[in-house]
Structures are given as C-alpha cells and as structure tokens.
Amino acid sequence: xxxxxxxxxxxxxxxxxxxxxxxxxxxxxxxxxxxxxxxxxxxxxxxxxxxxxxxxxxxxxxxxxxxxxxxxxxxxxxxxxxxxxxxxxxxxxxxxxxxxxxxxxxxxxxxxxxxxxxxxxxxxxxxxxxxxxxxxxxxxxxxxxxxxxxxxxxxxxxxxxxxxxxxxxxxxxxxxxxxxxxxxxxxxxxxxxxxxxxxxxxxxxxxxxxxxxxxxxxxxxxxxxxxxxxxxxxxxxxxxxxxxxxxxxxxxxxxxxxxxxxxxxxxxxxxxxxxxxxxxxxxxxxxxxxxxxxxxxxxxxxxxxxxxxxxxxxxxxxxxxxxxxxxxxxxxxxxxxxxxxxxxxxxxxxxxxxxxxxxxxxxxxxxxxxx
Amino acid sequence: xxxxxxxxxxxxxxxxxxxxxxxxxxxxxxxxxxxxxxxxxxxxxxxxxxxxxxxxxxxxxxxxxxxxxxxxxxxxxxxxxxxxxxxxxxxxxxxxxxxxxxxxxxxxxxxxxxxxxxxxxxxxx
Numbered sequence: 416x417x418x419x420x421x422x423x424x425x426x427x428x429x430x431x432x433x434x435x436x437x438x439x440x441x442x443x444x445x446x447x448x449x450x451x452x453x454x455x456x457x458x459x460x461x462x463x464x465x466x467x468x469x470x471x472x473x474x475x476x477x478x479x480x481x482x483x484x485x486x487x488x489x490x491x492x493x494x495x496x497x498x499x500x501x502x503x504x505x506x507x508x509x510x511x512x513x514x515x516x517x518x519x520x521x522x523x524x525x526x527x528x529x530x531x532x533x534x535x536x537x538x539x540x541x542x543x544x545x546x547x548x549x550x551x552x553x554x555x556x557x558x559x560x561x562x563x564x565x566x567x568x569x570x571x572x573x574x575x576x577x578x579x580x581x582x583x584x585x586x587x588x589x590x591x592x593x594x595x596x597x598x599x600x601x602x603x604x605x606x607x608x609x610x611x612x613x614x615x616x617x618x619x620x621x622x623x624x625x626x627x628x629x630x631x632x633x634x635x636x637x638x639x640x641x642x643x644x645x646x647x648x649x650x651x652x653x654x655x656x657x658x659x660x661x662x663x664x665x666x667x668x669x670x671x672x673x674x675x676x677x678x679x680x681x682x683x684x685x686x687x688x689x690x691x692x693x694x695x696x697x698x699x700x701x702x703x704x705x706x707x708x709x710x711x712x713x714x715x716x717x718x719x720x721x722x723x724x725x726x727x728x729x730x731x732x733x734x735x736x737x738x739x740x741x742x743x744x745x746x747x748x749x750x751x752x753x754x755x756x757x758x759x760x761x762x763x764x765x766x767x768x769x770x771x772x773x774x775x776x777x778x779x780x781x782x783x784x785x786x
Numbered sequence: 787x788x789x790x791x792x793x794x795x796x797x798x799x800x801x802x803x804x805x806x807x808x809x810x811x812x813x814x815x816x817x818x819x820x821x822x823x824x825x826x827x828x829x830x831x832x833x834x835x836x837x838x839x840x841x842x843x844x845x846x847x848x849x850x851x852x853x854x855x856x857x858x859x860x861x862x863x864x865x866x867x868x869x870x871x872x873x874x875x876x877x878x879x880x881x882x883x884x885x886x887x888x889x890x891x892x893x894x895x896x897x898x899x900x901x902x903x904x905x906x907x908x909x910x911x
Contacts, residue, residue, distance in 0.1 A: 484875075490873050491841065492836075492837060492840055753873070755874070759835065760835055761834075
C-alpha cells in the first residue's frame with residue numbers, strides 16, 4: 416500500500432537530535448499474511464519443515480488483530496519503495512530510521528508468532544528460520560544493529576535449544592518473548608529458558624502481543640480494538656507479579672527482564688500493592704527474601720514506547736521520581752509501527768539533560784553492553 | 787509578504803495535492819484541492835512532527851450514541867476533507883487546520899490563491 420504522491424524530498428528530521436540515540440524496539444519481521452514474509456520463512460526454514468509449512472502453516476490461538484486502516488500496523492509512510500512490507504527493507508530502514516535520527520544502535524525484535532503455534536516443534540522451527548534471516552539479512556549487513564533471539568517460549572526445552580545454538584553469536588543481545596503467554600512467566604515450565612539465557616548473560620525481553628488462548632483482557636473479551644491495545648498492560652502486570660512471586664529471581668539472581676512496549680506508569684503502583692499484600696501474606700511465599708518492590712527494582716527494565724503522556728507535564732516528572740529518575744527506562748521507537756515514538760519528540764525536553772541522555776541511549780548501552 | 791508559485795492549477799485537481807519539501811527554508815508545505823477549493827498546510831504534524839501532508843484523506847465517522855442492534859447511527863461526514871497523519875493517524879480538517887481529536891492542536895495553514903494559471907501561496911516575511 417503506497418500513496419502515489421508528488422513529494423520532492425523526505426522531510427524527516429532535518430534537525431538532528433543532539434543526544435545519542437539507541438532504539439530498543441525495531442521490527443524487521445511481522446506476523447501479517449504477506450507473500451514476502453512467506454518467502455522469508457521458506458528461504459530459511461529447515462528443509463524437512465518446508466512441506467509442513469506449505470501444507471498446514473501457522474495455527475495458533477484466536478483473538479488478536481490490528482485496525483485494517485493501518486495495514487501491518489505500520490506508519491503509512493513506512494512502506495518501502497521496493498514494495499516489501501514495512502520494516503523488512505534494510506536500506507529504507509537505514510534511511511528512515513537509523514540515518515534519519517543518527518542512531519548509535521538499534522535492537523531488532525522480530526514478531527513471528529513462534530510461541531503462539533499450537534504445533535510446538537513447528538513454532539520452534541519458525542523461530543529458528545527468522546533468527547537465520549536476522550543473521551544473514553541484518554546483522555551481517557549493518558553494524559549498528561543487534562537482534563533478539565526469537566524462541567518458542569511455550570516449550571522451554573526447545574527455547575533453550577535455540578538459545579544454545581545462537582548464544583555465542585554477539586549479534587544477539589536478548590531473548591524475546593511476548594506478554595500474552597499460556598501461563599504466567601514465573602511458572603517453572605519456563606525456567607529452563609531463563610537458565611539458558613543466563614549462560615550467555617542474555618536478558619529476557621517481554622514484548623507487547625501474543626495470544627495464549629485466553630481472553631484479551633482479564634475481564635473477558637472486549638468489543639473494541641482500543642480496549643485490546645490499551646489492555647496489554649494487564650498482561651505485563653501479571654508477568655511481573657508472577658516472575659516475582661514464583662521466586663524466579665531467588666533462583667536466578669542475575670536474571671534481567673525488560674518490558675517492551677508495555678508502558679511503565681503502572682509499575683510503581685503494582686510494586687506498592689505487591690509490597691502491601693506481601694507483608695500480610697509472607698507465609699504464602701516464604702522463599703521470597705525481599706519485598707516484591709526490591710525484586711522489581713533490581714531485575715526489571717522498561718522501554719519507553721508508547722510514551723506515557725499525562726495531561727500535566729508535572730505528573731510525568733513525578734512519575735520519573737517514583738522510578739529511580741528513569742534509570743531503568745530505555746528509549747524505543749517501535750518502528751515501523753503506527754504508534755512510533757520519534758526520538759526528537761518522545762522524551763520531554765523539560766527533564767534534566769542527564770535524565771534524557773540516560774533514557775535516550777545510556778541506559779540501553781549499559782543494559783545491552785554496547786560500546 | 788512573499789508571493790510563491792506552488793504549481794499550475796491543472797497540477798492539483800480536486801482530491802489532489804502537491805507537497806513541496808522543504809519550502810523556502812520552512813518545514814515544507816502541502817497544497818490540497820478539496821472539492822475545488824485550495825488549502826495550504828505545513829507539512830509537520832503538530833502532534834509529533836510526522837510528515838502530515840503525506841497522510842491519507844478521509845472523512846469523519848460520527849455517532850450520536852453507541853450503536854444499537856436496530857440502528858447503527860454511524861455517519862461519515864465530509865469524505866476527503868480530513869487529512870490523517872501517516873504516523874499516528876491524528877485527523878486534521880484541511881480547511882481549517884483544526885485537529886479533530888484535540889481542539890487545542892492546530893496545524894499551521896497558509897493563505898493560498900489562484901493568480902492566472904498559478905497556484906500561489908503568500909508567506910509572511
């Protein structure tokens with residue numbers, strides 16, 4: 416879908432942002448029905464799975480979907496002239512994102528529904544194919560890019576296998592999951608995956624999305640897309656609570672988790688509520704040696720997009736005060752998606768320079784161990 | 787006041803537009819022909835600086851009440867009179883520059899006129 420317009424020049428970002436920028440959420444693959452996506456899978460899928468892919472293909476849980484007016488959930492100006500789907504054309508991504516905003520690094524988070532496949536082995540093979548695509552068509556061609564290891568997180572054995580296969584490749588800087596899983600992520604069935612990630616010091620990224628077979632909201636099925644879109648925070652909160660309460664961080668004290676595209680204003684109030692209940696209910700989870708808020712403080716990072724935008728600027732500053740001055744926040748654009756946050760507009764300029772510098776690049780540089 | 791020729795009149799038929807970027811050191815401008823009337827807008831979305839004028843043309847969906855089973859009560863007003871930013875889909879009324887989802891937001895508009903065969907925008911100096 417491209418609008419045929421008479422545009423004489425790309426208007427973007429004539430004034431470069433002065434701060435260094437690291438983008439922690441770029442999508443170079445997506446789940447939409449598109450011949451190019453299918454070509455990518457068939458190019459990299461293991462030979463013995465080609466026939467299955469052709470005959471059956473993807474089967475998952477029902478429920479998600481994006482507004483039709485926004486094909487591929489993309490910015491309408493993000494369709495490359497090459498005709499490929501948004502996000503999949505490296506040259507165009509360089510021009511529209513990496514170069515336009517003079518980025519130091521970008522982290523690729525492919526979305527392929529691998530963990531949502533009811534055929535577990537096929538899901539794992541999809542993940543593997545997309546990871547091979549990332550190596551061949553992204554990491555080997557663009558030194559500013561790093562990638563996430565896509566895994567079939569619903570089967571920790573298969574996920575661990577993929578992590579072991581790629582863990583030594585320095586192009587990969589985290590393992591990527593999505594927020595709507597079959598079970599809360601603290602449960603033991605997922606632990607092998609965390610163990611494998613830790614062997615390579617890889618953090619776990621939990622990204623917006625997924626279909627675990629449950630209603631989209633904790634209150635049942637909503638009528639409207641807006642409820643789905645804004646309701647994802649419920650899934651993230653359930654994951655944070657589960658990871659803390661199941662004792663994952665007692666078992667894996669080095670494990671680092673980053674919430675991607677989940678918002679962040681809800682995190683302080685969730686921590687307060689967990690602390691309050693924990694004081695009364697300590698005996699239920701006696702293996703927790705610290706207050707839930709302390710585990711959250713030590714183990715969780717959050718990406719900024721979609722940015723919290725309170726009506727009054729002062730409330731944003733109060734929010735950062737509750738969040739360690741933003742030391743756990745990492746800037747993200749979500750390119751090429753339609754809720755894109757622009758590096759030169761997302762973080763309020765009224766914040767102290769140091770805070771902006773940390774959020775825009777330094778927190779991520781440290782977190783992902785980038786130069 | 788500086789007179790700037792944007793295009794010949796036949797270059798922008800009804801439903802059409804021409805975008806000039808950058809525009810005399812400014813951020814770029816889009817001239818739209820909406821049902822035979824010409825309007826000029828700044829090509830920067832006041833929301834997040836997206837390239838507004840490259841967005842899609844739509845109308846406004848309106849409803850006086852939530853739809854019931856018997857009457858959807860949905861209307862589409864002014865098809866082609868609303869411009870949606872390609873980034874976040876914020877809608878703007880082309881004729882006024884008014885943002886339809888936030889009354890405090892407005893995209894800059896420029897006076898535009900026809901002079902012989904030329905479409906002309908007058909800029910403040």
